[in-house]
Amino acid sequence: MRWLRAFGEVVRSGLTIEETRLEPLLALRTAAGVAIVIGPALWLVSPAYAASAALGAYSAGGATFQRTCRPRKVIALGAGAGLALSTFVGYLAAGRLVTFLPLLAVWAFAAGMAWAVGSTAGIVAATTVGSMLVTITLPTSVGRALEHAIIIALGGVVQAVLILLFPIRRWGAHRDALADALAAVADYARRLRHDPTAPFDPEPLMTARDAAAVTPSQARTRPPVLHGPRGLAERIRPVVAALADPDVGAPAEGPGRDRARELLDAAADVLDAAARSIRRGTPAEVPARSTDVLRVDDEHEVLEGPARQAAEQLVELLGEALEIARSGDARGRTPTPPGPTGARFLVRPTMLRLVPVVIRAVRHELRRDSPVFRHALRLAAVATLGYLIAARLPLGHGYWAPLTSVMVMRPDFHRTYARAVARFAGTLAGVALATGMVRALGPDAHVFGALTVVSAGLSYTLIRTGYAYSQCFTAAYVVFLLGMGGQAWEQTVPERVVLTLLGGVLAMLAYVVLPAWETPRLPGRLADWLAANGRYAAAVLRNYAQPTQEHHTDMRKALLASREARAAWQEAYDRARQEPVRPRGLTSREAQEAQEALKGFGRAAMLMESHLPRADSRFVPEAERLAEALEADTAQAAVDVREHRNPDWGRVEEVLHAWEHAAGDGSPVVRRGAELQKLALEDLATAVSRTPLERDVGSAREERRVRAAVAAEGDGSGPAHRAG
Numbered sequence: 001m002r003w004l005r006a007f008g009e010v011v012r013s014g015l016t017i018e019e020t021r022l023e024p025l026l027a028l029r030t031a032a033g034v035a036i037v038i039g040p041a042l043w044l045v046s047p048a049y050a051a052s053a054a055l056g057a058y059s060a061g062g063a064t065f066q067r068t069c070r071p072r073k074v075i076a077l078g079a080g081a082g083l084a085l086s087t088f089v090g091y092l093a094a095g096r097l098v099t100f101l102p103l104l105a106v107w108a109f110a111a112g113m114a115w116a117v118g119s120t121a122g123i124v125a126a127t128t129v130g131s132m133l134v135t136i137t138l139p140t141s142v143g144r145a146l147e148h149a150i151i152i153a154l155g156g157v158v159q160a161v162l163i164l165l166f167p168i169r170r171w172g173a174h175r176d177a178l179a180d181a182l183a184a185v186a187d188y189a190r191r192l193r194h195d196p197t198a199p200f201d202p203e204p205l206m207t208a209r210d211a212a213a214v215t216p217s218q219a220r221t222r223p224p225v226l227h228g229p230r231g232l233a234e235r236i237r238p239v240v241a242a243l244a245d246p247d248v249g250a251p252a253e254g255p256g257r258d259r260a261r262e263l264l265d266a267a268a269d270v271l272d273a274a275a276r277s278i279r280r281g282t283p284a285e286v287p288a289r290s291t292d293v294l295r296v297d298d299e300h301e302v303l304e305g306p307a308r309q310a311a312e313q314l315v316e317l318l319g320e321a322l323e324i325a326r327s328g329d330a331r332g333r334t335p336t337p338p339g340p341t342g343a344r345f346l347v348r349p350t351m352l353r354l355v356p357v358v359i360r361a362v363r364h365e366l367r368r369d370s371p372v373f374r375h376a377l378r379l380a381a382v383a384t385l386g387y388l389i390a391a392r393l394p395l396g397h398g399y400w401a402p403l404t405s406v407m408v409m410r411p412d413f414h415r416t417y418a419r420a421v422a423r424f425a426g427t428l429a430g431v432a433l434a435t436g437m438v439r440a441l442g443p444d445a446h447v448f449g450a451l452t453v454v455s456a457g458l459s460y461t462l463i464r465t466g467y468a469y470s471q472c473f474t475a476a477y478v479v480f481l482l483g484m485g486g487q488a489w490e491q492t493v494p495e496r497v498v499l500t501l502l503g504g505v506l507a508m509l510a511y512v513v514l515p516a517w518e519t520p521r522l523p524g525r526l527a528d529w530l531a532a533n534g535r536y537a538a539a540v541l542r543n544y545a546q547p548t549q550e551h552h553t554d555m556r557k558a559l560l561a562s563r564e565a566r567a568a569w570q571e572a573y574d575r576a577r578q579e580p581v582r583p584r585g586l587t588s589r590e591a592q593e594a595q596e597a598l599k600g601f602g603r604a605a606m607l608m609e610s611h612l613p614r615a616d617s618r619f620v621p622e623a624e625r626l627a628e629a630l631e632a633d634t635a636q637a638a639v640d641v642r643e644h645r646n647p648d649w650g651r652v653e654e655v656l657h658a659w660e661h662a663a664g665d666g667s668p669v670v671r672r673g674a675e676l677q678k679l680a681l682e683d684l685a686t687a688v689s690r691t692p693l694e695r696d697v698g699s700a701r702e703e704r705r706v707r708a709a710v711a712a713e714g715d716g717s718g719p720a721h722r723a724g
Contacts, residue, residue, distance in 0.1 A: 006580035010414065014422035020464045025168050030061035031457030033159040038449050038484075041151065047445045047484050052148045054481055055134065056083050056155025058456050059127045064159065065463050066120040069173045069211040071218075073160040074351065075120070080156015082128040088149035090132035092142065097391075101384050107132060108383040108406065112376025115411055116365040117358050122411075129383060129406045133399035174226055177211035179279035180204045181233045182321075186271035188237065189264045192244035196252075199599050200241070202563045205234060209560075213348035225278055229324055233271075236317050238610035240267055241603065243310040247676060248607050248669050255302040263311055266293040267318055274324045286322060294318055306611055306669050313610075371516040375411040378510040382409065386506050395495045404503025405510070412518070413511050414578040420504035422468035427500045430475025438483055448484035452477055518575040523585040523688075525569040526594055527638035530684070532558070532565035533598055534634025537605040537677060541627035543612050544620040544670050555609070562602060569595070585644055586688065593687035601680035608673040620667050622659050626674055629655040633681075647685050652678060 034057045041050035063079035064072040086107060093099040111129050115122035131152065169175070184204035191198040208230045214222060243260050246252040250260035269290040277284040294315050296308075303311050349357060365372040382405040390398030408419040434455070441447055455477035462470040475496070518525075539555035573591060586594070613619065629651035637647030656674060 003580040006414075006578065007417070009578060010417040011421050013414065014418035014420075015425060015466070015468050017466050017469065018464065022461060022465070023168075024461055026065070027457050027460035027463075029162055029166055029168060030064065030159065030460050031453055033057050033061055033155070033162050034456045035453040036158050036162075037151075037155045038453060042445060042449050042484070047449075049148070049151055050445075050449060051481055051484060052087075052151045053155050054452060054456075054484075055087075055131060056080050056152030057158055058155070058477065059083055059131065060156035060159045061456070061460065062463065063120075063124045063127065064163065065460065066123060067173075068118075068120045069177065069213075070120070073163040075124070076156050076159040076163060078156075078351075079124050079127065080153045080159070082124060083131045083156065084149040084153035086128040086132040087152050088145055091145035091148060097388075101387065104129075104132065104387060104402075105380045105384045109376045109380040111406075112379035113362050113365065113372060115372045115375060116361040121358075126379075126406050126409075129379075130403050133383075133387070133403045133406070171223060171226065174211045174222075175279055175281070177204075177208045178226060178230055179275040181208035181230060182271045182275040182278070185233045185237050185240070186268040186275065189240045189268040189271065192240060193261045193264045196244040196246055196249075197600075197603070199603075200237065203567060205230075205237070206563055206567060208233070209346070213346035215348050215350050218348075223281075225281070225324065229274060229278060229321070232317060232320055232324075236267070236271070236314070236321070238606045239310055239314045239317060240264060242607050242610035243307060243314060245607055247672050248306050248611070249310055250303060250307045256304075256307060259302050260307065260311075262293045263314060266290040267314060270294070270318045270321050274321045277324060291322070310610060371411045371518075374514055374516040375409070378514050379406060379409055381514070382406070382506050382510045386503055389506075390499055390502065393499075395499065397495050398499065400496050400499035401503040401506065404500045405507040408504060409507045409510070411516065412575045413515065413580075414575060416511055417508055419467050420507050422466070423471050424500055424504050426468040426471030427475045428497065430472040430477075431479060431497055433472070434476035434479035438479065443483070445484050448480045452480040452484060455480055515581075517579050517581050518572040519579050519581050520584040521572055522569075522576055522591055523641055523644065525565075525572045526586065526591070526598070526688075527641040529562070529565040529569045529598055530634055530641060531638040532562040533602050533605070534631050534638075536562040536602065537608075537634075538627035538631040540605050540609050540612070541623040541630065541670070541674075544608070544667060545622075545624035545627065546619060547613050559609075566598075566602070590687050594684055597680050597684035597687055600683065601677055604673045604676035604680060607676070608670060611667070611669040613667070620670050622655075623670055626652070626655045626659070630677070637681075637684075641688055646689050647681075649678065649681050649685070652681065 034054055037053035037057045038050050041053045060076045060079040060083065063075050066075070068075070089103060089107075090100070093103045108129050111122070111125035114125035181204045184201065188198065188200045212226070212230050243249045244264060246257075250256045266289075270286055273284040273286045296312050296315055301308060301311075367373060383402045386402035386405050387398065390401040404420075404423060408416060408423050410416045410419065434451075437451065438448075455473045459470050459473035459477060462473065478496070536555070536558040539551065539558040542551045543555055573595065576591070577588065583591075633647075633649050633651045637649070640647045656678060659671070659674075
C-alpha cells in the first residue's frame with residue numbers, strides 16, 4: 001500500500017462512526033461520579049481542588065469502559081491509584097527540567113511496556129502519563145502535592161463505590177462474551193447451509209474462554225447459566241462442520257443434503273435462542289419447527305454413516321442448548337460453589353498473583369524486534385521531545401503537545417495515525433463548541449463545573465462510537481475544566497489547537513523514524529501458525545491411535561495454542577495490509593493463499609476431532625505414524641518458511657502411501673481427513689514457493705547437490721540425501 005492510499009485509509013478510519021450499542025446508563029453512572037467529586041470540592045475547598053478531583057474521576061471512569069472481563073471497580077481503583085502516584089511524583093519533579101524530563105521518559109517507557117500485558121493496561125498507563133503532564137496547580141510543598149494526589153485518587157474510589165452500589169448488567173461482559181460465542185456458532189451453522197467449507201473465526205470462542213476465567217470468590221457468585229454453555233459451543237462447532245462437509249458428512253446433493261440443511265438451520269435457531277437467553281438473563285422461546293426438526297427417526301432418517309453419527313451428536317448437544325434457552329436464569333438463584341480442586345472453572349489470578357505474570361510478559365517483550373518495546377521507546381522519546389519543543393514555544397500550557405502524542409500513540413501504524421487524525425478533528429469541533437459557550441456564559445466556576453459533568457457524560461456515551469466523536473466532548477470537558485480552574489479561554493483554546501496539532505504530528509513522525517512494521521514479520525507469524533496447527537493435527541490423530549485422557553488433554557492444549565497462533569497471524573496480517581511498506585518475504589497474494597491453506601489444514605483436523613473414537617471403539621494404529629510424520633514435517637516446514645525456503649512433506653507422503661493398502665482397516669474419516677490435510681499442505685507449499693527465477697537457481701543448486709550425493713553413494717564415500 002502506498003503512503004497516499006494509507007493516509008486515505010487512516011482518515012476514513014479515524015472519522016468512521018462505529019455501529020455499536022450505546023450504554024447511556026453506564027455513562028450516566030460514570031458522569032455522576034465526576035459530579036460527586038466536583039460538587040463538594042468546588043463548594044468546600046476551591047476550583048483548583050475540584051479540577052484535580054475531576055481529573056481523577058474522569059480518567060478512572062473512562063478506564064472502566066475498556067473491553068475487559070476484569071471487575072470494573074478494580075480497574076477504577078487501579079486507574080485512580082496510578083493517576084495519583086504519577087501526579088504526586090510529577091508534582092515533586094515539575095519546574096526543573098533536569099528532574100522532570102528523566103522522570104517523564106522513564107514513566108512513559110514503562111507505560112509503553114504496559115501493552116505487553118494487554119490493551120487495557122496500556123491505555124490506563126497512558127492516562128497516568130497524561131496526568132503527570134497536566135499540572136493544573138503547581139503545589140508549593142510536598143504536603144500540597146500529596147493533597148492533590150489524594151484528591152485524584154478519591155475520584156477513582158468514588159467511581160469504584162458507584163460500581164459496587166449501582167451495578168448495571170452484573171456480569172454483563174461475561175454474558176456478552178458467552179452470548180457472542182454461541183451467536184458466532186449459530187452464524188457459522190447458517191453459512192454452512194450454503195457453503196459447506198465456510199471459514200469460522202475462533203475469536204469469539206477465545207474471548208468467551210477468557211471471560212470464563214474467574215477468581216474463586218467470583219466463582220461463588222457467578223450465575224449458573226454462565227457455567228457450561230462455552231464448552232457446549234466448543235463441542236457443537238466441529239459437529240456442524242462435519243455434518244455439512246461433503247467429504248466426511250452429508251452428500252453434496254440429494255435428500256441427505258436437504259436433511260443436513262434442515263438440521264443446520266434448526267441448530268442456528270437454538271443457538272441464537274440460547275445466546276439471547278444468556279445475554280438478557282430471561283428464558284427464550286425456540287420456534288416449534290426447529291424442535292420438530294431435531295428428531296432423528298431410526299426408520300425414516302436419510303443420513304447414513306459418519307453423517308448420521310454427526311446428526312445424532314448434534315441433536316444431543318442441541319438438547320443441552322435447549323435447556324439453557326428455556327431456563328434463562330430461572331435455575332440460578334443459588335450460587336454454585338467452586339470445586340475444591342478448581343477443576344470446575346478456569347482460575348483467573350487475582351491482582352497480587354498477577355504480578356509475576358506481568359513481570360514475565362514485560363520481560364518477554366524486552367527485545368529490539370518487539371513491537372511493544374519499540375512502542376515504549378517511541379512513547380518515551382516523543383513525550384520528552386514534545387515537552388521540550390512546547391516549552392520553547394511562546395505558548396502557555398505546553399503539556400498539550402506531549403499529552404496528545406501519548407494519548408494517540410499505539411503499537412501499530414494504522415491506529416496511531418487514525419487516532420491522531422481523529423483527535424485533531426474532534427479537538428477542533430469540541431474547542432469551537434466549548435469556546436462559544438464560555439464566551440456566551442462568562443466566567444462562572446459553578447456553571448463551568450456543571451458543563452464539565454455534562455461534557456464528561458456525553459464523552460462516555462459516545463466512547464465506543466468512534467474516537468473523533470468522543471474526543472469532541474473530551475476537548476469541551478477540558479476547556480470547561482480549565483475555565484472552572486480559573487484559566488481564561490483566550491489562553492487555552494488557541495494554544496490547545498496548535499499544540500494538539502504539534503503532538504499529533506510528532507506521534508506520526510515517531511512511527512516513521514522508529515517503525516515496528518508487521519509486514520516483515522508475516523513469515524514468522526505464518527510459521528508459528530503452521531507449527532501450532534501441525535501439533536494440533538498430530539494430537540487429534542493420537543486420539544484415534546489411543547484415545548486416552550492424557551491424549552485428549554494434549555489435544556485441547558494444542559487446539560488453544562493453534563487458536564492463539566492464528567489470532568496472532570490474523571492481527572499481524574490485518575496490520576500489514578494497512579502499512580505503506582513493500583512486502584518482504586510474503587506478497588499480499590501469497591499471504592492470502594497461505595492463510596486459506598492453513599485454514600483448510602486446521603479445518604480438516606477439526607473434522608476428524610468431531611468423530612473421535614470412544615474408549616471402547618476400534619483404534620486406528622496407523623494414525624500414530626501419521627501423527628509423527630505430520631508433527632515432524634510441519635515443524636521443519638515452519639523453519640523453512642521463516643528462512644524463505646520451500647517446505648517439503650516427504651514424511652507425510654510416505655506414511656499415506658504406506659497406508660493406502662490398509663485404508664479399509666482404519667477409519668474412513670481419518671483417511672479422508674488426512675487426504676484433506678495433505679491437499680492443504682500442498683496448497684501452502686504452492687503459496688509460499690519462491691519466484692520463478694529463484695526457483696530456477698534453487699533447482700540448479702539442488703540438482704548439483706543430488707548428483708554429488710549419488711556420486712558419493714556410488715563411490716561408497718557417503719549416503720545419498722533425499723531431494724527437497
